[in-house]
Amino acid sequence: MLIDNPTFDSFVREAIDNIPEQYARVHENAVFEVADEPSLEQRKSAKLRPHDALFGLFEGVPDAGRSIRTSGLLPAKITIFRHPMIELYADESSLKKQVSQTVWHEVAHYFGLNHEAMHRIQHPQDL
Secondary structure (H helix, E strand, O other), X not given: OOOOHHHHHHHHHHHHHOOXXXXXXXXXXXXXXXXXXXXXXXXXXXXXXXXXXXXEEEEOOOHHHOOHHHOOOOOEEEEEEHHHHHHHOOOHHXXXXXXXXXXXXXXXXXXXXXXXXXXXXXXXXXX
């Protein structure tokens, strides 16, 4: 599937706009960026094997770890990786859904949520 960068970026912006309201304050101490692929350093920090795909990455101090002592730190960073998702998702609808899930997953890491809590928040009807 051919998805151009502006279209992919629009999927990311829409996903960011749809972050649950109680977590929208992520914008206070985190920046979002889109990159084609993870850097070598990011791959190493995520302990990826050569053929592992990485869709997103949270880097920095989580919200719960921020204090007056960390006030001089750079903002946390959430990076969404374009090419791994485009390569694995065959249609636009599936790609858009995965982008949304990836953005939420990384935002949840910023707030220190585990995978169970992420799922409960994203799918309250499953309770």
